Amino acid sequence: MQRYFINQIVDDKARITGEDFHHIVRVMRMKLEDYVCLVTPDEQTAIAELIEIGDDFVQFKIVSRKESTSELPVHITIASGLPKGDKLELITQKGTELGAKSFLSFPAKRSISKWDSKKAQKKVERLDKIAKEAAEQSHRSVVPSFQHVMSFQALLDVAPSYDYIVVAYEESAKEGESSALATLFDQVDPGESILAIFGPEGGLAPEEIVKLEAVQALKVGLGPRILRTETAPLYFLAAASFAFELDKNG
Amino acid sequence: MQRYFINQIVDDKARITGEDFHHIVRVMRMKLEDYVCLVTPDEQTAIAELIEIGDDFVQFKIVSRKESTSELPVHITIASGLPKGDKLELITQKGTELGAKSFLSFPAKRSISKWDSKKAQKKVERLDKIAKEAAEQSHRSVVPSFQHVMSFQALLDVAPSYDYIVVAYEESAKEGESSALATLFDQVDPGESILAIFGPEGGLAPEEIVKLEAVQALKVGLGPRILRTETAPLYFLAAASFAFELDKNG
Numbered sequence: 001m002q003r004y005f006i007n008q009i010v011d012d013k014a015r016i017t018g019e020d021f022h023h024i025v026r027v028m029r030m031k032l033e034d035y036v037c038l039v040t041p042d043e044q045t046a047i048a049e050l051i052e053i054g055d056d057f058v059q060f061k062i063v064s065r066k067e068s069t070s071e072l073p074v075h076i077t078i079a080s081g082l083p084k085g086d087k088l089e090l091i092t093q094k095g096t097e098l099g100a101k102s103f104l105s106f107p108a109k110r111s112i113s114k115w116d117s118k119k120a121q122k123k124v125e126r127l128d129k130i131a132k133e134a135a136e137q138s139h140r141s142v143v144p145s146f147q148h149v150m151s152f153q154a155l156l157d158v159a160p161s162y163d164y165i166v167v168a169y170e171e172s173a174k175e176g177e178s179s180a181l182a183t184l185f186d187q188v189d190p191g192e193s194i195l196a197i198f199g200p201e202g203g204l205a206p207e208e209i210v211k212l213e214a215v216q217a218l219k220v221g222l223g224p225r226i227l228r229t230e231t232a233p234l235y236f237l238a239a240a241s242f243a244f245e246l247d248k249n250g
Numbered sequence: 251m252q253r254y255f256i257n258q259i260v261d262d263k264a265r266i267t268g269e270d271f272h273h274i275v276r277v278m279r280m281k282l283e284d285y286v287c288l289v290t291p292d293e294q295t296a297i298a299e300l301i302e303i304g305d306d307f308v309q310f311k312i313v314s315r316k317e318s319t320s321e322l323p324v325h326i327t328i329a330s331g332l333p334k335g336d337k338l339e340l341i342t343q344k345g346t347e348l349g350a351k352s353f354l355s356f357p358a359k360r361s362i363s364k365w366d367s368k369k370a371q372k373k374v375e376r377l378d379k380i381a382k383e384a385a386e387q388s389h390r391s392v393v394p395s396f397q398h399v400m401s402f403q404a405l406l407d408v409a410p411s412y413d414y415i416v417v418a419y420e421e422s423a424k425e426g427e428s429s430a431l432a433t434l435f436d437q438v439d440p441g442e443s444i445l446a447i448f449g450p451e452g453g454l455a456p457e458e459i460v461k462l463e464a465v466q467a468l469k470v471g472l473g474p475r476i477l478r479t480e481t482a483p484l485y486f487l488a489a490a491s492f493a494f495e496l497d498k499n500g
Contacts, residue, residue, distance in 0.1 A: 069474070070474040070475050071474075094478075094481050094484070097475060097478060097481050098475070098477070098481065098485065099473070099475055137478070138475045138476045138477065138478075139474075139476045140475060179496060179498070181492070181496050182492070182496045182497035182498075185497075221496075222491075223349070223491045223492075223495045223496060224319070224321075224389075224495065225347060225348070225349055225388045225390060225491075226347075226387065226388045226389045227347050227348070227388065228344075228347060228387070228388075231344050231347050231348070231484075234344070234481075234488065235348065235488040235491070235492075238484065238485040238488035238489055239488055239489065239491070239492035239496070241473040241475075241485070241489070242431070242432070242473075242485075242488075242489035242492055242493065243492065243497070245473045246429060246431050246432045246471075246472075246489070247431075247435075247493070247497075248429070248432075
């Protein structure tokens with residue numbers, strides 16, 4: 001069933017305009033009595049029936065509400081040192097499918113890409129759109145947001161607002177470190193937040209690691225193979241899903 | 251350190267020709283006394299020094315051998331129902347980074363792509379090349395192979411040669427099934443093989459699921475979110491890495 005994120009449900013009715021109106025009427029060519037799945041900002045999910053098609057709006061009537069959630073029980077924010085090319089698009093699309101709560105990018109010392117504030121605004125708009133589409137497709141009840149911070153210091157400034165800060169560190173993998181992530185997942189309780197930080201193609205610089213350790217970031221390895229900058233966040237999210245959603249007795 | 255897969259080491263020396271010769275001399279512009287990492291077909295890894303540069307070959311001398319392995323302790327083969335576009339390339343590249351032992355594709359009932367044997371040969375050559383590059387980049391000591399089988403029956407025929415057969419089944423996820431994968435990973439011992447089967451965009455057809463169940467395939471859900479056809483195998487491999495390489499006491 002097609003899924004739409006809406007602003008509100010009033011008296012068991014929801015009115016949709018704009019891009020989603022266009023999608024429902026022109027792309028999906030829905031007719032009266034067709035059903036969709038609606039998701040409200042407070043993460044409620046409802047099945048609704050199309051009851052009115054206007055010139056620039058459609059109206060739905062709620063027929064049932066769903067109780068189950070498709071959200072990861074822990075809130076994971078993926079922070080990526082600006083990578084090259086369209087890798088942030090892949091991270092955002094796949095990371096949304098895999099349950100990320102939000103995304104963040106920052107200029108790392110070894111980032112080759114540079115974003116001025118104008119470019120950042122345009123990119124963030126595009127990444128927000130990718131997250132919305134992926135959230136609909138993967139049956140999320142939250143659309144992850146994307147934020148770009150303009151300096152490494154700004155990343156350090158927001159970090160303490162998370163319950164846990166981790167940094168994926170290739171050297172940990174090389175040293176054979178193989179339990180920090182599992183130990184962390186054992187400690188984190190449902191509802192808590194994790195900021196997971198990943199370097200750009202050349203990795204994070206040693207001085208960046210030192211600054212992250214100063215704000216209590218935990219270095220974790222992601223197995224013995226060297227993962228690309230866009231693969232590591234997907235590993236992290238899949239491991240979290242396995243640990244928190246499938247291996248509950250582990 | 252740059253990594254090359256070679257055929258053999260004789261008297262602690264290795265001779266490299268062809269594409270890798272070109273890469274070493276023209277792309278990397280290596281000089282005498284430079285070091286590389288060499289991997290032999292029996293998965294041995296060695297550090298070697300460049301001792302001779304010929305017109306169409308280079309010669310290396312082994313200076314040390316490595317004991318540690320970067321291979322997943324369980325052998326996972328990813329079998330994909332032919333997806334659209336270049337998704338098999340993404341599955342092969344990222345799946346190699348994440349530790350897959352080999353890849354297989356098959357025409358599923360709902361596959362929109364069709365491969366005749368000529369197209370299959372060309373595609374498999376390209377996918378083998380992608381696997382080789384990803385194996386070098388991610389420090390694998392095995393290059394995963396890619397195989398296309400020309401029918402669903404051929405998939406059923408090879409399936410019993412694996413210790414375990416699993417099929418990722420969206421309906422399992424929808425039904426809230428949340429422990430089959432964790433239970434499976436608890437049962438599998440190091441050295442054993444898993445054939446993990448994934449449908450194309452529209453999923454596997456019910457009659458395909460029935461046939462897979464008849465060869466003892468276990469249906470597993472991959473969490474409550476709906477994953478795209480190219481994301482599901484990456485989730486499976488990352489979860490396996492977490493379970494077998496990081497969460498050893500889980």
